[in-house]
Amino acid sequence: MxxxxxxxxxxxxxxxxxxxxxxxxxxxxxxxxxxxxxxxxxxxxxxxxxxxxxxxxxxxxxxxxxxxxxxxxxxxxxxxxxxxxxxxxxxxxxxxxxxxxxxxxxxxxxxxxxxxxxxxxxxxxxxxxxxxxxxxxxxPLGPLVSAALLLWAVGMFFETVGDWQLARFKADPANRGKVMDQGLWAWTRHPNYFGDACVWWALFLLAAGDPVGWAFVLSPVLMTYLLAFGSGKPLLERGLGSSKPGWDAYVARTSGFLPRPPRR
Known part of the structure; x- marks a missing residue:
C-alpha cells in the first residue's frame, strides 16, 4: 500500500x-x-x-x-x-x-x-x-472473496426482504397497532440491522486478504455495536413495550439480533 x-x-x-x-x-x-x-x-x-x-x-x-x-x-x-x-x-x-x-x-x-x-x-x-x-x-483477490460475497449476499437478503416484509405488513390497515412477527421478523426482531452488520463484515473481508487490512477490524465492530447496542436496536425498541399489545411476548420468543428459530 x-x-x-x-x-x-x-x-x-x-x-x-x-x-x-x-x-x-x-x-x-x-x-x-x-x-x-x-x-x-x-x-x-x-x-x-x-x-x-x-x-x-x-x-x-x-x-x-x-x-x-x-x-x-x-x-x-x-x-x-x-x-x-x-x-x-x-x-x-x-x-x-x-x-x-x-x-x-x-x-x-x-x-x-x-x-x-x-x-x-x-x-x-x-x-x-x-x-x-x-x-x-x-x-489480487484471493480465497476470502468467496466468503465475502456470500456474507454480503446474506446481509442484502436480510435487509431487502426484511424491509419488504415490514412494508407489506404496515400497508395492510388490519395490522395497525400489531407487532410484525412474520417472515424474517419471526427469527430476529431486526433482520435489517443484522443484514447491515453482515454487509460490513463482508466488506472487511475484502480488505482482510492482506495483513494491512486487519488494522481496520474495529470498523465493522463499531457498526455492529451501534446496530445491536447503540443507536439502532435499543433506540428503536424504546417505548414499544407500552405502545403495542403483544410486544413483550414477541420479545420473549424472538431473538433481538442474531437469527434463530422462535422460542415456544
Missing part, C-alpha cells in the same frame, strides 16, 4: 462524508426535520467509496477496487431509496425528537449539527476504512 496516497485519500474521503451530511443538515434546517440524515447515511458511504475509487487508480488491485466500490454502492443506494420512500410525508423521527429534546434552549439546530450530522459523518468515515484500505491493496 502506498502510505502517502492512502493518507491523502483519508482526508478526501472525510471531506466527501462531511459534504453529504452537511447537505442533509441544510435540508433539515429548511424542512425543520432532521430525519433526512438517515437518507444521507447510505449516500455518504457511496460518496466515500467512489472518492476512494477515483483516488486509488494506479495504486490498488483493479478487481478489488471495483468490486468493493460496487458492493458499497448497491448497498448504500438501496438503503437510501428505501428510507426515503418510507419517510415520505412523515414528521420528525421520534428518535431524533428524543435526542434533540436535550438541546439547550434556542440551540436545537446547532445541537443537531453536532450530535446528529457531524457525528454521523465521522462514523461513516471510520466504518468505511476497510473499504478505503481494500481500494489501495495491491494483492
Amino acid at each position: 502506498n502510505a502517502t496516497a492512502f493518507a491523502i485519500n483519508l482526508a478526501a474521503t472525510a471531506g466527501a462524508a462531511l459534504a453529504v451530511l452537511l447537505v442533509a443538515f441544510a435540508v433539515g434546517l429548511r424542512t425543520g426535520r432532521h430525519r433526512g440524515v438517515d437518507v444521507a447515511w447510505g449516500l455518504a458511504f457511496t460518496a466515500v467509496a467512489w472518492t476512494g475509487y477515483a483516488l486509488s487508480a494506479g495504486h490498488g488491485d483493479p478487481g478489488r477496487r471495483l468490486l468493493v466500490t460496487v458492493l458499497v454502492t448497491v448497498w448504500g443506494l438501496r438503503l437510501s431509496a428505501h428510507i426515503r420512500s418510507r419517510a415520505r410525508g412523515l414528521g420528525e423521527d421520534p428518535r431524533y425528537d428524543r435526542m434533540l429534546a436535550k438541546a439547550p434552549p434556542g440551540r436545537r439546530d446547532t445541537y443537531a449539527l453536532r450530535v446528529v450530522h457531524l457525528l454521523q459523518a465521522g462514523i461513516v468515515w471510520f466504518v468505511s476504512l476497510p473499504v478505503q484500505a481494500a481500494q489501495y491493496l495491491t494483492v
